Amino acid sequence: MAYKRQIDRLPIPPKDAKVSNVTCHYCIVGCGYKAYTWPRNKQGTLKDNAFGIDLSEQQGADGTWVAPAMYNVVKQDGKDVHLALVPDKDCVVNSGLVSIRGGRMAENRPSRVTGTQQQRLTDPMIWRNGTWQPTSWDDALDLVARVTARIITQGSEDDLVVSMFDHGGSAGGYENTWGTGKLYFQSMKVKNARIHNRPAYNSEVHSTRDMGVGELNYSYSDYEITDTIVMVGGNSLETQTNLFLNHMRKGLENGARMVVVDPRRTVTVNAAEEIAGKENVLHLAINPGSDMALFNAILTQVVDNGWTDNEFIKNSTFQDGEAVAQDDAHPAGLGSLEYAMKTCRTSPEEAAKICGIDAADIVKAAEWIAKPKEDGSRRKCVTCYEKGVIWGNDNYRTIGAIVNVSLATGNIGREGSGCCRLGGHQEGYYRPSDAHVGRPAEYVDQLLIKGGGKIHHIWACDHYKTTLNASEFKRVHRRRSNMVKDAMDASATGTREQQVEAIVAAVNAGGLFVVDMDIIHSQIGQNAHVILPAAESNEMNLTSMNGERRLRLSEKYMDPPGQAKPDCLIAAGIAQHMERVLREMGHDKYADQFKGYDWKTEEDAFMDGYHQGNPDVTYDRLRAMGNNGVQEPVAGFKDGKLVGTPRLYADGKFDRHGRKDKKALFCAAGWRGWQAPGKAKEQADHKFWINNVRANIFWQNQFLDQDNDFIQDRFPYPFIEMNPDDMAEMGLNPGDLIEIHNENGATQGMAYPTDTARRGQVAMVFGSPSGSQGNVVNPGVNELVLPDYKHTWGNIRKLADATPTAKAVSFKSKEYTA
C-alpha cells in the first residue's frame, strides 16, 4: 500500500523570503528552480506571499504549487530556515516543469529538524580501533598526506590510483573538477585515474570528437522546429524528462516524426505515440548491440538515393580518402564519405538480418531522416544517443556510424538539427591537460584487481554499484583494504609515524590505502581508511552546463552538514598538507608543485580555473544571467550581458579533433559483431539477455534516494522487467525475488511483469544499492576501455516469494493509457 505523507498543510513563503537561483543538480537537463528561504518564525499568508498570488484559491493546472517534497527546514548561516524549492516558469529549459527527481531536491536535503538525509557525512573520519572515528580536518588530511607522500616518493605517482567524477551538477561542477584536476594533473601527473562511471580515464564518445564533432552541439530548441527526431539507445522521458516534455514534445506537436532505436519498448515510445500518433513514431526494436549495422544501412540508403547534402559535404567534410588510419588509439579509420562507404556499405536486407527487423522499416527510417519533402526542400533532423550505444557494443564505431548519417545529411550546426549525446549528469569539466594519461588509458579497475596501485583516492565514485565485473572487484578491493585496516588496528596505540610505517608496510605487502571523499558513507566507502565529507550543490555555489551547453551559477542557500566542505577545498587541503609534508621530508622542489591552493571559497577555485580560460565569466555576471544563464562557449560580454553560442559549428567548420583544415571526418564503421571479448560466448551459454536500464524515479545509483521513503516504497528492490510468459514458465509471481547469475557473479531483484518485454529479455534497473547489475557484467571493454555494460546474459532462478513489502506495491504497466 502506497506511502502516505499525512501532510495537510505547508508553511507559506512570505513576500520578503530570500530567493536564490537553483539549477537542478541531478540530470543533464539542468532545470531552473527558485529556492525561497525564510526565518523559522515567519510566515506568508494566503493573500500576501512570495508568489504574489491568492493562495486561498485552488490553483489550476500548471499553477504554482509547493508539493511537500519541495519543502524542508535547512540550516542557513547557522540558523534553521524554511526552504521551498519550486520550478522556475521563466527558465527556458523547463518552463516551470518538475520531474520526479528534481521535484524532490528540497526533501533530499539534510535536515536535523525534519530528519531527512541523516545519512550525510558530517565529519572527517579515520579508521581507528576497529571502526571509523570522527576527527578534525587537519588530523585526517595529515594522515592522507603522509601516506600519499611516502608512497609516491618511495615509488612513483603511478602507485596512486584516483577515481574521480568528471561531471557537473551534484557535487561536480567547474569548481570541483578544477580543484581535483589541479591536484592530480598539475601538481602531480597521475595516470592511473578513472571516472565515476567507467573503469578508465577516457571519453565516452571518442569517435565523434575524432570526427571533429563535439557531442553537445545543438540547442534544446532545435527539437521544437525539426522534422524528425532520431533517438538511439535513449529513453528521454525517463532520463532527460523535461527535455522530452518541454522540447521534444513541442517538436512532435509541430509535426515532427520520431524514430526510436531501442531493443526495449520504453515509456518514451509510448508517450511519443500519444503525442504524435502511432503513424508518426517508428520504434526499431533491434537485436541488442546491432545499432551500427542499422545506421550503416541508413547511410547507404541516403547515399544511394542521392539524399546527401552535397554542398555541406563539399565545404565542411574531408575530401581526400583516408585522414586517420585505424590504429591502437583509433578503433576505426576516419576520412571522406567515399572512404567510409567502402566499409559502411550495407543493404537494408543485410542489416535487417543482423538487426532482426524488417528491411522496409530501415528504408522508412532513412526516408524519415533524409528523403526530401514534396517541395524538394531538405528535411531537418535531430539525432540523439546515450547509454544504449555509449555503454553498448563497439562504442567507437557505433557512435561513428550514427554521426556519419548526420554529417552526410548536413544535420549539424543548423537550426532544427544536431547530433548529440543526451547525457547523464550535467557537464562541468575544467582540468589541466590529461594527455599524460594516454590513449588507450589504463583499465584501472583491472589494475586494482591485479594488485596494482597502493593508494586509492576516491572522489564521489561508488565502484560497488557502478562498475563492471563488480563481484570480482569488490572481493579484491575489500581484501586489499582489509590488510591496511588490520595493520592500523595492530598499531592503534602507536604514534602517527608508527601508524604511517604500518600502513606503508601493509600496502607494500599488497594492501591498498583508501581515502574516500563523498557526501554519504558509500558502499566502497566501507573499505576506506580515511573518509572526508563533501558538500553538494547549493551547500556551495556551483557552476555547470547542461546538455545544450547552458552555463548557470546555482547558488548556495544552505550550509553543508557538519564540517563538510566543497570538494575543491578538500583538494586544496590535501595539496597544502602534501606541500608541508614533502617539505618536512626534504623534497622542497616537489613540495613547490603543491603551491597555489590558497583558496578560501569555491569562487576562488572558479577564478583560478575556469575564469582563467574564460576571462569574461565571473560569478557576478553569471548571477545576473539568472536561470537562463549563457550557452557555452561564451563569446564575450556586451551591454551588461554574457554573450553565448546557441549552436556549435554554425559556420560549417569542425574543430573538435583539432585539425587545422576544420573539416569533419566520416568513420569507417565496419561491422564486426560482438566487439568486446567474451560476449558472444556468454550470449550462447545463457537464456536471458540482461538489459541494464534506468528509471525516472531514481537519481543515478540512488545515493540519496536510498534514504527517501517515497522512492523506496515504490521499488523496495531493484525491478527486473520480465515477459509474463517467461514468468509463468518459471512459476514466478509479481514481486518474487529472483537471482540473475552467470560466470561473473550473481545479483538479485524483483520480477516486474511487463507485457511489452520480449521473451528471453529482461531489463534490470542499474546501480541499485540492493542489487548491483554490474555483478554479472563481464570485464569486456572496447579498445579504448569503454565498458559494454549493456550486453550481459545470464540465467534466472527464483530465490523467494515476494516479501510483504514487495507484495504491497503496484505491478501494473508503466505505460499511460487514456
Add this chain to the structure above:
Amino acid sequence: MRCKNLVDVGRRQFLRGGALAAAGAAAATVTTAPANAAPANAQVDYPSNRLANISDLKVNEPVDIEYPDADSPGVLIKLGQAVEGGVGPDGDIVAFSVLCPHKGYNMSYNGEDRTLNCPGHFSRFDVESGGQQVWGHATQNLPQFTLRVDGNGDIFAEGASDLIFGRPSNVL
C-alpha cells in the same frame, strides 16, 4: 485516541517536531481572532461530507465527487474486491483526488487496469494500491480520501492522506 485521519502512516513522520508547529502558526497568522483565541490545531479540520450511498455504487464504475470542497474534484470507486484502506461491507470502496499531483491536470479512469491516468505528462496511479504512482512525475502518491460508512450505507469523506495539488492547505 484513535485518529481516523491516519489512513496509512508513512514510515517516517516527515513533519517531526518543528515544522508541524510552524504549519500551525500559518493558520494563526491568517485568523483575525483575538489574542486569547484557542491555539491553532496541529492538523487541519476536515469537513465530513456525504459523497454517496453504497447502493449508488456499481463495481468499477467511478462516481465523480468533490472533496473537501467544490474546487477539488475526486472519484469514488467500488473495486469489487477488498483493498487495504477500502471501506464498506466488502472493504472495497476507495476515493481519491483526480488532480494529478504533478501539475494538476485532471485525470481519467482506466477501468481495464484500474488506474488513473494523466493526459498532462503521462503519469498513472493505481487505485488498487492506495493511489501509488505506478509511473510518473509526481513526487507523492495520490491523495486518498478517508472514508466512513454509517449505518444507512451513506459514505462520508473526512480527511485526506496527502496534500492536494494547487493548495497550501487541504482545507482553504
